[in-house]
Amino acid sequence: MIAVVKQSATEEQISHLIRWIEKRGCKTDVSRGASDTIVGIIGDTTRIDPFLLESMSIIERVQTVTEPFKMANRKFHPQDTVIDCGHGIQIGGDNFQVMAGPSSVEGDNIFEIARIAKEAGATILRGNAFKASNSPYAFQGLGFKGVELLVAAGIENQMPVVTEILDVRQVEDFVEKGVSIIQVGSKNALNFALLKELGKTDTPILLKRNPGSTIDEFLLAAEYVMSEGNDQVILCERGIRTYEDRVRVSFDVNIVSVLKDLTHLPVVVDAANAVGYTDYVSPCAYAATVAGANGLMLEVHPDRANAREHGGQALSPLAYKDTMDRIRRIRELIAD
Numbered sequence: 590m591i592a593v594v595k596q597s598a599t600e601e602q603i604s605h606l607i608r609w610i611e612k613r614g615c616k617t618d619v620s621r622g623a624s625d626t627i628v629g630i631i632g633d634t635t636r637i638d639p640f641l642l643e644s645m646s647i648i649e650r651v652q653t654v655t656e657p658f659k660m661a662n663r664k665f666h667p668q669d670t671v672i673d674c675g676h677g678i679q680i681g682g683d684n685f686q687v688m689a690g691p692s693s694v695e696g697d698n699i700f701e702i703a704r705i706a707k708e709a710g711a712t713i714l715r716g717n718a719f720k721a722s723n724s725p726y727a728f729q730g731l732g733f734k735g736v737e738l739l740v741a742a743g744i745e746n747q748m749p750v751v752t753e754i755l756d757v758r759q760v761e762d763f764v765e766k767g768v769s770i771i772q773v774g775s776k777n778a779l780n781f782a783l784l785k786e787l788g789k790t791d792t793p794i795l796l797k798r799n800p801g802s803t804i805d806e807f808l809l810a811a812e813y814v815m816s817e818g819n820d821q822v823i824l825c826e827r828g829i830r831t832y833e834d835r836v837r838v839s840f841d842v843n844i845v846s847v848l849k850d851l852t853h854l855p856v857v858v859d860a861a862n863a864v865g866y867t868d869y870v871s872p873c874a875y876a877a878t879v880a881g882a883n884g885l886m887l888e889v890h891p892d893r894a895n896a897r898e899h900g901g902q903a904l905s906p907l908a909y910k911d912t913m914d915r916i917r918r919i920r921e922l923i924a925d
Contacts, residue, residue: 590634591652591664594626598647603628606647613637618659620666625649629665631816656851658808660815661822666853672793672821674749675769678712680823681855685920686884687913688751688857690715692899693728694735698891703742705906706889709913713770714739714748715886719755720898721776728897733762740767751795757783764790775799775827775862778810788817795823797859800830800838804847811854824848825886826877827859837865837902840873845880857884861902867893870904871912878919887912 594603606628607617613636618629630637643651654664671681680686689711691702703714718735720728731738736752743750749769754760755777763771770793777783778799787794794814798807811822826845828838840863848856858877860870874885888903890896896903904912 590630590637590639591654592628592630592642593649593652594628595647595649596624596626598626602647606645610637618665620668622668625667627665627667629654629659629662631659656808657805658812658852660820661808661811661852661854663851663853668853670820670853670855672823672855674713674793676743676747676749678749680857680884682883684883685878686713686857687711687887687916688713688715688884689887689889689909691890691896692717692861692888692903693720693897694718694731694739694752695897696731697738699738699742700745701891702889703746703748705891705909707746707748709906709910710917711887711913712748713884714743714746714750715752715888716742716750717753717772719753719759721753721755721774733766736763736766736768743769754783754787757786760786760790764792768792770795770823772825773797778802778807781810781813784810784813785817788814788819790819791821792819793821793823794819795825795857797825797827798829798844800828802829804844804851808848808852811852823855823857823884824852825857825859826863827886828863828865836869838863840864840876842873842876842880845877845882849881855883856881857886858882859886861886861888861899861904865902867902867904867908870902871908871915874912874916875919878916879923885916 615632620627639651669682689706694716716739720730751770753772753774772795775797831839860874889909890903893900
């Protein structure tokens with residue numbers, strides 16, 4: 590349920606309204622726009638009489654929200670959320686950012702890759718130190734040593750960093766070590782205990798879509814984070830599982846425009862994981878850009894053949910630079 594407050598309402602009257610709602614066991618989410626102030630009411634709204642609420646002098650109208658996700662809903666928060674990622678980098682609204690780097694942090698070469706990523710236009714450094722591998726015998730990442738290397742490379746190049754967390758017990762260490770954006774991978778996108786714990790932090794969270802999740806289920810995963818107080822959630826499409834086996838997963842390009850309609854949260858696309866093959870990564874990135882994504886995730890590696898993981902979906906430095914140049918031109922065209 591949402592209550593649209595009249596422009597003439599004072600801050601004191603709005604505060605009184607919030608206390609009245611919360612006294613009835615519901616939470617509130619206040620969104621102040623240029624013309625409207627919207628009070629979102631979350632919880633057991635049967636305790637709130639909508640007719641009584643609408644009769645209050647400061648209320649313009651009351652509207653029921655039928656979707657199961659509330660705080661992520663654009664009806665609650667009509668303005669786009671803009672998230673500060675650090676180093677002056679913002680994502681959301683009119684801000685478009687590219688997150689680039691290796692799939693995994695492998696060692697000191699992360700400093701070289703960071704320079705390559707930034708020189709071609711990336712603004713956020715990506716690289717995983719913990720790997721959620723399907724096989725227990727595959728490369729599992731460098732652990733916290735990898736986190737430290739990534740953060741150091743980010744500081745050297747004045748770039749925020751994004752890396753994946755696997756376990757609820759790692760949350761405090763990720764925050765203390767200065768991870769700018771904590772990534773929840775597709776396998777953990779339904780790990781509700783982890784999502785709730787991350788919701789207790791004030792660190793931006795990049796949430797990848799589980800390959801079997803519907804759009805509503807994806808947004809409800811974001812809701813788990815937001816319901817604990819952290820509204821800095823970046824949604825990331827990375828492909829869904831279908832009957833198609835020519836590509837790793839199927840890139841659901843239409844989700845970008847659907848999410849932009851349903852939610853105020855920033856939407857990015859992981860073009861590398863969405864198709865899984867280098868030859869298709871750049872076209873996927875171009876499509877996501879045209880569709881209106883707020884950003885992209887790309888993998889770049891100077892020695893793809895010897896990458897510890899996913900060399901077959903990474904771009905060479907030359908291909909990466911060409912892709913970034915084309916993305917810039919596409920953005921200039923669609924802005925006209």
